[in-house]
Every structure is written in C-alpha cells, then in structure tokens.
Amino acid sequence: MSIGKIKEFDVKSGTWSVYVERLDMYFKVNNIDDATKLPTLIAVMGDEAYELLSDLASPKKPADLTYLKVVELLHQHLEPTPSVLAERYRFRQRRQANEENVAMYVAELKKLARYCKFKDNLNENLRDQFVCGLRSEVIRQRLFAEADSVTYTDAVRVATSLEAAERDAAAVDGRGSVGASTFAAAAGPDVSRNTVSRRSSEIVDLRGDLHRMQLGGCTACGDYRHTKMECRFSKYQCSKCKTVGHLRRMCQENGDSVKQRDRAQARKDGGGAGMTRRGARVSVGGYRGASRGTGRSWHARSGAYQPTMHVFETQGEEQAEEVILEEEPIYQMSLSQYRPVQ
Incomplete structure (x- = not known):
C-alpha cells in the first residue's frame, strides 16, 4: 500500500516546481525506481496537464x-526564468500590508527573494528590506537603535516581541487606543501594564478637553467651553445684521470699520451708562458686572466673558440687544489646562 497521495496538477493555478518536489518525496517514501517515475507522473498529473x-x-x-526531460519541458513552459532585476525590484517594493503581522510579512519576503539570486548576501538583503518595509514606525526606530551587526534573525525576533507587546497593551487597555499601543512598543516588552492603562486614560481625557474647545467654540458668543446649542445667547438678535442666533461680536458682516464706528457711537452716548432709548432706562453691565436702572442683572460665571447688554421696552415687550463698547477679549487656552509630563 502506497504512502500518501499525489493529486492532479492544476495548470492554471499550480506551481510546477512545488508539485515536482512533492512528487520526488512521494517516489522516495514509496521506493519508486527511475524506470517507474515517468509512468507514475503521467498517471497522476491529470488530463489537462497531460494534454499540455x-x-x-x-x-x-x-x-x-x-x-527528467518531461520535468524540464514543463518547467520551461510554466515557470520561465524571470529577470533578476525585475524580481529584485518587486522585492524592494514590498512593504508590510495593514492586514499582515510580522510572521506573514517575513514569509512573503522570503518568497520574493527566491529568484533574486542574492546568494551569500541573502540574509543581509532580507534584514534590510524587512526593517525598511515595516508598517510600525516605533518598531522600525527601535531596530535602527540596534547595533550594525544585528542579524536578520535578531531583527525578526525583536520586531515580533514588540508587536506582541503592542497587541497585549491594546488588549489590557480595552479600548485599543493608539496612544497606549505606541507607548508600549516604544518602552519595550517590560513596560508595566498599569502604566500603559494610566497613560491611555490621560490621552482619552485630553482628547475630550480638546473636543470641547474645538475650532473657536460657540458660534453664538465665542466661548470655547460650550457649543451654540448650550448657549443662552443663541436666541438673541444680532445688532448688526438683525439675525437671531449670534451676538454682534460673532457676526460675519463685522469689520474693523464697524467696530470703530460702534465704539465712537458708544463714547458719544456717554460711555453706555445712563443712556435712554424710547423712554426706557438703559443700563450697561461690564465684564462680570450687572446692569442698573431696570432692576435686572446678569451675573457672569467666574472666568467667563459676559457681553454688555441693554434692555428697552417697545409696546409692552422687552427686547435684549448687544452693545459693543470695546474690543472683546479673545479666548485662549489656559495654562492650567495643560497636564504635567509624567
């Protein structure tokens, strides 16, 4: 009874050299002599291969x-000798794909190097291309820090260890944070898992702070600590364009000439306090101040900008508008919001 089984050769997708290698092992394990090799090959190769x-x-x-003549004839037809330059070009262009781990990347590099004829320099070329084609910048930089005498085997071992550390750190973190995995790979395989988790939490908190202060903040009043949906001035009417939804300081039609004219008018009216309009007493509150004369006041939160407002009565209805007396302060990120380096 024969050991093993040789399937038919697939002319369209099969590799003839690999098929011949398996066939030789089949001959050896079953003690098939030279005179019987050709009949055995013809018997198992299949109709399509025999036709070819x-x-x-x-x-x-x-x-x-x-x-041997049959093997050579099919080899020349199915696997013609490739150009060494073309094969080396493909080898040099190979990079680690997103779905590949280090082991898969190594296997593909070795496959591409088969026809490059590197000979005695095979391991050196494999090492160089392996390092240059790595997807992870952190692992590549770590390998760059190694001595020049690092071998191909050592480079693969270090990269595999760092990849495992990066994967474990992401699993411990639970969120798969990029910041945590990068920190773990840079620190090496001995990094504390508690430290990784703490750093990751800080990164997420900082991202939340930046998200709340995104792109100038509220488009109604300019405060970076809330959005327009949360702003109490989102229903006020702009004294410039008469559009409801923002204050004059955030109006797109504003310009330097408009601001200067508003300041001049405010000074002409007496600086704001004690003005009258349609018989109603107008009072102007300042930064963190309160209005006087109408019995109403606005109290600003500590550290927040409070626009100057005035109230007047028209046919029994109250309407609030903004009066710009001076250049509003521009918000900047407070130094207290920066986190110290651990």
Missing part, C-alpha cells in the same frame, strides 16, 4: 521522453 505535455513534446509522445 503532449503539445510540448510533439511530434514525440510523452512516453518516449525521460522523466
């Missing part, structure tokens, strides 16, 4: 050839 062999051997029949 018959065309290549014409006008002779395949049975009239030797086993």
Whole structure:
C-alpha cells in the first residue's frame, strides 16, 4: 500500500516546481525506481496537464521522453526564468500590508527573494528590506537603535516581541487606543501594564478637553467651553445684521470699520451708562458686572466673558440687544489646562 497521495496538477493555478518536489518525496517514501517515475507522473498529473505535455513534446509522445526531460519541458513552459532585476525590484517594493503581522510579512519576503539570486548576501538583503518595509514606525526606530551587526534573525525576533507587546497593551487597555499601543512598543516588552492603562486614560481625557474647545467654540458668543446649542445667547438678535442666533461680536458682516464706528457711537452716548432709548432706562453691565436702572442683572460665571447688554421696552415687550463698547477679549487656552509630563 502506497504512502500518501499525489493529486492532479492544476495548470492554471499550480506551481510546477512545488508539485515536482512533492512528487520526488512521494517516489522516495514509496521506493519508486527511475524506470517507474515517468509512468507514475503521467498517471497522476491529470488530463489537462497531460494534454499540455503532449503539445510540448510533439511530434514525440510523452512516453518516449525521460522523466527528467518531461520535468524540464514543463518547467520551461510554466515557470520561465524571470529577470533578476525585475524580481529584485518587486522585492524592494514590498512593504508590510495593514492586514499582515510580522510572521506573514517575513514569509512573503522570503518568497520574493527566491529568484533574486542574492546568494551569500541573502540574509543581509532580507534584514534590510524587512526593517525598511515595516508598517510600525516605533518598531522600525527601535531596530535602527540596534547595533550594525544585528542579524536578520535578531531583527525578526525583536520586531515580533514588540508587536506582541503592542497587541497585549491594546488588549489590557480595552479600548485599543493608539496612544497606549505606541507607548508600549516604544518602552519595550517590560513596560508595566498599569502604566500603559494610566497613560491611555490621560490621552482619552485630553482628547475630550480638546473636543470641547474645538475650532473657536460657540458660534453664538465665542466661548470655547460650550457649543451654540448650550448657549443662552443663541436666541438673541444680532445688532448688526438683525439675525437671531449670534451676538454682534460673532457676526460675519463685522469689520474693523464697524467696530470703530460702534465704539465712537458708544463714547458719544456717554460711555453706555445712563443712556435712554424710547423712554426706557438703559443700563450697561461690564465684564462680570450687572446692569442698573431696570432692576435686572446678569451675573457672569467666574472666568467667563459676559457681553454688555441693554434692555428697552417697545409696546409692552422687552427686547435684549448687544452693545459693543470695546474690543472683546479673545479666548485662549489656559495654562492650567495643560497636564504635567509624567
């Protein structure tokens, strides 16, 4: 009873050299002599492969050839000798894909190097291309820090360890944070898992702070600590464009000339305090101040900008508008919001 089984050769997708290697092992384990090798090959290769062999051997029949001649004939047709320069070009262009881990990347590099004819320099070329093609910048920088004498085997071992540390750190963190995985890979495989988790939490908190202060903050009043939906001035009417939804300081139609004219008008009216409009008493509150004369006041939160407002009565209804007396302060990020380096 024979050991093993040789399937038919797939002409369209099979690799002839690999098929021949398996066939030789089959001959060896089953003690098949040279005289029986060709008949065995013809018997197991399949109809499509035999048809191709018959065309290549014409006008002779395949049975009239030797086993080695048949192997060479099919090899020249199915696997013609590639250009060394072309194969080396493909080898140099190979980079680690997003879905590949280090082990898969190494296997693909070795496959591409088969026809490059590097000979004695094979390991050196494999090492160089392996390091240059790594997807992770952190792992590559770590390998750059190694001595020049680092071998291909050592480079693969270090990269595999760092990849495992990066994967474990992401699993411990639970969120798969990029910041945590990068920190773990840079620190090496001995990094404390508690430290990784703490750093990751700080990164997430900082991202939340930056998100709340995104792109100038509220488009209604300019405060970076809340959005327009949370702003109490979102329903006020702009004294410039008469549009409801923002204050004059945030109006897109504003310009330097408009601001200067508003300041001049405010000074002409007496600085704001004690003004009258349609018989109603107007009072002007300042920064963190309160209005007087109408019995109403606005109290600003500590550290927040409070726009100057005035109230007047029209046919029994109250309406609030903004009066700009001076250049409003521009918000900047407070130094107290920066986190100390751990």
